[in-house]
Amino acid sequence: MLLHQLTAKQIQDNIVKRKISCKEVIEDLFNRINEKDSLIKAYISLDEESALERAREIDGKLSNGEDLGVLAGIPIAIKDNICTKNMKTTCASKILENFIPPYDAFVVNNLRKEDAIIIGKTNLDEFAMGSTTENSAFQITRNPWNTEYIPGGSSGGSAAAVSTDIAFMALGSDTGGSVRQPASLCGNVGLKPTYGRVSRYGLIAFASSMDQIGSFTKDVCDAALLLRVISGYDCLDSTCSTLEVEDYVSHINGKFDGLRIGVPKEFFGEGIDREVRNALMNALEIYKKNGAKLIDLSLPHCEYAIATYCIIATAEASSNLARYDGVRYGMRNQLSDDSIMEMYCRTRAEGFGDEVKRRILLGNYVLSAGYYEAYYLKASKVRNLLKSDFDEAFKKVDCIISPTSPTVASKIGEKMTDPLEMYLSDVYTNIANLVGIPGISLPCGFTNSGLPIGMQILGRHFEETQILKVAKLFEMETGFHLKKPELD
Amino acid sequence: MEYDVVIGLETHAELDTDTKLFCGCSTAFGSEPNTQTCPVCLALPGVLPVINRKAFEHTVKTALALNCEINNFVNFDRKNYYYPDLPKNYQISQNYFNLGNDGFIELNVKGKKNRIGIHNVHLEEDAGKLVHPEASDASYSLIDFNRAGVPLVEIVTKPDMRCIDEVEVFMHTLRNILLYIGVSDCKMQEGSLRFEASISLCRKGAQVFGNRVEIKNLNSMKAVLKVLAYEISRQRELLERGEQIVMETRLWDEISAVSRRMRLKEESHDYRYFPEPDLVPILVDKKNIESIRMTIPELPTKRHQRFVSEYLISEYDAGILTESKSLSDYFEECVKLTSNSPKELTNWIINDVLRVLNEKKKEIQDFNISPKMLVELIEMKSEIGGAIAKEVFSEMSNTGKDAPTVVREKNLKPLSNTAELSSLVSEIIGANPKAVEDYGNGKESALSFLVGQSMKVTKGKANPKTLLEIFKEKLANSP
Numbered sequence: 013m014l015l016h017q018l019t020a021k022q023i024q025d026n027i028v029k030r031k032i033s034c035k036e037v038i039e040d041l042f043n044r045i046n047e048k049d050s051l052i053k054a055y056i057s058l059d060e061e062s063a064l065e066r067a068r069e070i071d072g073k074l075s076n077g078e079d080l081g082v083l084a085g086i087p088i089a090i091k092d093n094i095c096t097k098n099m100k101t102t103c104a105s106k107i108l109e110n111f112i113p114p115y116d117a118f119v120v121n122n123l124r125k126e127d128a129i130i131i132g133k134t135n136l137d138e139f140a141m142g143s144t145t146e147n148s149a150f151q152i153t154r155n156p157w158n159t160e161y162i163p164g165g166s167s168g169g170s171a172a173a174v175s176t177d178i179a180f181m182a183l184g185s186d187t188g189g190s191v192r193q194p195a196s197l198c199g200n201v202g203l204k205p206t207y208g209r210v211s212r213y214g215l216i217a218f219a220s221s222m223d224q225i226g227s228f229t230k231d232v233c234d235a236a237l238l239l240r241v242i243s244g245y246d247c248l249d250s251t252c253s254t255l256e257v258e259d260y261v262s263h264i265n266g267k268f269d270g271l272r273i274g275v276p277k278e279f280f281g282e283g284i285d286r287e288v289r290n291a292l293m294n295a296l297e298i299y300k301k302n303g304a305k306l307i308d309l310s311l312p313h314c315e316y317a318i319a320t321y322c323i324i325a326t327a328e329a330s331s332n333l334a335r336y337d338g339v340r341y342g343m344r345n346q347l348s349d350d351s352i353m354e355m356y357c358r359t360r361a362e363g364f365g366d367e368v369k370r371r372i373l374l375g376n377y378v379l380s381a382g383y384y385e386a387y388y389l390k391a392s393k394v395r396n397l398l399k400s401d402f403d404e405a406f407k408k409v410d411c412i413i414s415p416t417s418p419t420v421a422s423k424i425g426e427k428m429t430d431p432l433e434m435y436l437s438d439v440y441t442n443i444a445n446l447v448g449i450p451g452i453s454l455p456c457g458f459t460n461s462g463l464p465i466g467m468q469i470l471g472r473h474f475e476e477t478q479i480l481k482v483a484k485l486f487e488m489e490t491g492f493h494l495k496k497p498e499l500d
Numbered sequence: 501m502e503y504d505v506v507i508g509l510e511t512h513a514e515l516d517t518d519t520k521l522f523c524g525c526s527t528a529f530g531s532e533p534n535t536q537t538c539p540v541c542l543a544l545p546g547v548l549p550v551i552n553r554k555a556f557e558h559t560v561k562t563a564l565a566l567n568c569e570i571n572n573f574v575n576f577d578r579k580n581y582y583y584p585d586l587p588k589n590y591q592i593s594q595n596y597f598n599l600g601n602d603g604f605i606e607l608n609v610k611g612k613k614n615r616i617g618i619h620n621v622h623l624e625e626d627a628g629k630l631v632h633p634e635a636s637d638a639s640y641s642l643i644d645f646n647r648a649g650v651p652l653v654e655i656v657t658k659p660d661m662r663c664i665d666e667v668e669v670f671m672h673t674l675r676n677i678l679l680y681i682g683v684s685d686c687k688m689q690e691g692s693l694r695f696e697a698s699i700s701l702c703r704k705g706a707q708v709f710g711n712r713v714e715i716k717n718l719n720s721m722k723a724v725l726k727v728l729a730y731e732i733s734r735q736r737e738l739l740e741r742g743e744q745i746v747m748e749t750r751l752w753d754e755i756s757a758v759s760r761r762m763r764l765k766e767e768s769h770d771y772r773y774f775p776e777p778d779l780v781p782i783l784v785d786k787k788n789i790e791s792i793r794m795t796i797p798e799l800p801t802k803r804h805q806r807f808v809s810e811y812l813i814s815e816y817d818a819g820i821l822t823e824s825k826s827l828s829d830y831f832e833e834c835v836k837l838t839s840n841s842p843k844e845l846t847n848w849i850i851n852d853v854l855r856v857l858n859e860k861k862k863e864i865q866d867f868n869i870s871p872k873m874l875v876e877l878i879e880m881k882s883e884i885g886g887a888i889a890k891e892v893f894s895e896m897s898n899t900g901k902d903a904p905t906v907v908r909e910k911n912l913k914p915l916s917n918t919a920e921l922s923s924l925v926s927e928i929i930g931a932n933p934k935a936v937e938d939y940g941n942g943k944e945s946a947l948s949f950l951v952g953q954s955m956k957v958t959k960g961k962a963n964p965k966t967l968l969e970i971f972k973e974k975l976a977n978s979p
């Protein structure tokens with residue numbers, strides 16, 4: 013097997029057993045990046061020099077017999093909306109094109125502490141707004157299974173990097189499915205933890221009440237490994253949980269006794285692609301064969317989820333993005349006799365792309381006087397109803413299974429013409445963000461045309477262990493995750 | 501025509517905390533621009549706010565002192581508007597769930613008791629400060645973010661004030677309460693206390709208030725009183741001419757002493773308030789409230805009443821003594837230390853202590869003379885005489901030395917040695933035969949003259965009473 017095809021855990025075993033040096037891993041990886049990333053365009057920026065320096069340090073630690081972090085030597089890619097000290101963090105937006113944060117995000121700090129090696133920053137839809145990664149101000153990322161196709165989004169760069177084997181692991185952010193959906197479309201494992209499990213400090217906000225940092229990995233075990241490192245209490249994020257972090261890796265193996273899987277009828281209805289549906293049905297059969305009980309469910313308020321999501325996400329975004337005004341940092345566009353108001357307008361008009369502007373406008377609209385009650389307040393109430401739908405459901409079942417996305421990857425350019433259709437494609441994922449529960453997407457088959465199909469497993473708040481375990485069982489039974497795209 | 505005036509006030513007080521409301525930056529006043537900033541208060545991408553517990557407790561304390569109901573569910577809201585001194589372009593404030601609601605302040609306006617309703621008390625963050633370069637042709641402004649994120653308590657009254665006198669007493673009383681409970685230093689010159697007023701006029705006795713005019717950014721109590729007086733006459737003139745009052749926000753121009761339109765009501769901001777998703781709602785614990793309530797000292801109005809009834813001093817004097825907590829503490833400390841009458845202490849404090857503080861522009865906390873030292877001096881008065889006591893006081897206030905030390909060092913101890921005094925009296929008698937003769941002829945005033953002469957010679961150090969007795973005795977015995 014080729015080095016770059018190993019999982020993070022495997023590469024780390026090799027490093028720790030000193031079969032291979034960290035430096036060799038990085039060199040090999042950058043060779044592959046240089047060869048493949050021009051096809052995929054997953055990375056916005058790379059930092060080979062620092063990565064090599066870090067690798068040498070870790071090799072040094074190894075030969076001195078010093079203690080190593082749990083991610084020692086693992087090369088990892090970071091979505092470019094997560095702040096990295098002294099490394100450009102652009103949000104794929106012109107307005108932050110040259111922004112260099114003076115601080116590390118909580119998760120980045122944890123990665124460094126555990127000796128992971130940050131190799132670069134990955135592409136995304138501008139400010140994580142989109143489901144295709146076509147809304148990047150800089151480049152369009154391609155799906156490694158077919159470069160004519162989108163990788164999904166908004167964390168398309170991270171998803172494509174892991175599936176292309178040009179990163180062993182990657183971080184993304186998931187506000188409405190931005191980790192799970194691209195993981196599904198690129199055929200790897202995407203985990204969105206419970207809201208509050210992972211600190212948002214340093215994640216550039218899109219919709220604060222739903223944003224959550226998640227991971228892309230080559231298998232479930234790696235997801236468990238990475239979750240342990242990025243989770244935990246952070247006094248700088250008031251919405252972060254104080255609940256103790258579990259040792260996920262050691263709990264994901266094993267059989268279930270009477271696992272109850274919820275199958276909501278609302279998730280298998282209209283609009284779902286035939287091949288996706290079939291793959292899911294097969295997957296459910298596999299669980300059944302392994303002793304799980306399938307339980308039909310109804311989540312009656314699901315039909316309002318997309319509208320609710322759109323209102324809350326755009327409202328929060330309109331306010332979160334107000335700080336990009338050209339005053340303190342980032343792009344400033346100003347003619348010599350501009351007033352401050354003209355400078356604001358010129359900067360924001362030229363700094364933001366269409367999708368971002370569309371959402372800022374929508375958000376300002378739903379919050380404006382006279383509309384707040386009808387939109388934002390009502391959406392908050394529906395959100396509570398959705399939460400009780402899930403509370404009820406989780407009394408009867410241990411997890412809920414659905415497709416991650418109703419369709420597989422679409423062709424580049426196909427969905428850009430109709431934003432509404434794009435919003436609708438997030439139907440299965442954004443409910444988890446509204447409710448705050450964890451979800452994981454993993455490959456469960458391929459279409460005849462060779463595009464990956466993803467399955468989503470949703471669990472109770474803070475029961476990441478449970479969904480990882482359910483996912484792991486499927487992975488062992490099937491092995492879809494082992495299939496690699498041909499990229500030549 | 502006669503009009504009713506309706507006034508409401510919004511007061512912003514900077515809370516006395518070491519660090520800002522949502523980050524760990526210092527709140528110290530007067531540092532170099534932008535030295536007290538961090539990614540959070542500069543609103544860099546990706547940062548999050550974390551609430552300062554002390555600021556929250558100070559706000560609870562304020563709300564309790566203003567007799568408010570404390571909401572048991574407290575949340576923050578974003579107030580969205582663009583201004584370069586506001587780094588996030590939204591202010592974290594409270595709108596839907598204020599910390600305190602429905603309180604009141606009791607006023608004493610020229611002996612008449614009156615209650616002003618408090619609509620709400622809430623916590624929010626301050627903005628930075630724009631610094632405009634002095635050159636009039638400069639094409640830029642600078643921003644100092646040191647103040648951005650400093651905690652403010654906002655106190656909003658109901659439109660309950662009906663005249664300027666009331667407003668004046670209200671502002672003093674409120675300031676006094678805030679100082680008493682120790683939540684703000686209320687330093688107007690440092691912008692720790694700022695006001696916004698709203699005012700309308702309506703025909704006397706009318707049930708419906710007139711159109712409201714708001715006036716922003718009033719940085720002194722004087723400015724509030726001036727702008728209200730100006731607005732009352734401006735609005736009255738308009739109404740007399742049969743014109744309408746326009747709903748608008750005006751700014752006070754201190755230099756030309758006029759108010760000017762800032763924006764019309766229709767142009768006012770739509771703040772698009774919504775709950776701050778980066779902070780979690782606070783469920784206020786009843787026990788917690790009670791323990792904060794325990795830290796509230798006796799408030800000025802109550803203390804005022806108690807001083808009158810317990811120490812038998814005048815309403816007026818009690819008013820002056822309770823003007824600040826530290827002054828009334830000082831007074832009570834003195835009372836405890838002496839059996840002298842509180843009235844005498846009051847005279848000393850009001851006439852002498854406050855005069856010196858005023859001259860030296862000092863606060864009582866920084867005063868050289870402690871209560872113990874003042875009492876010691878007052879108790880020496882019968883011995884050294886009033887004139888010397890005042891002299892000693894003045895020296896004490898300059899040097900911080902206690903009364904016995906000053907008396908000794910300046911040799912101000914009265915001559916009490918009878919032998920010494922006796923020979924002095926003989927001397928004076930010898931030197932003033934005319935007066936002695938007058939006294940012999942029954943002219944009592946001659947005796948005062950003789951005593952006065954002795955005081956002159958001793959530079960006031962002799963006790964006049966003792967002198968008088970010795971004179972009487974000697975003159976009676978003389979042929």
Ligand SMILES: [Zn+2]
Pocket residue numbers: 520523524525536537538539540541542649
């Ligand atoms: Zn700060």
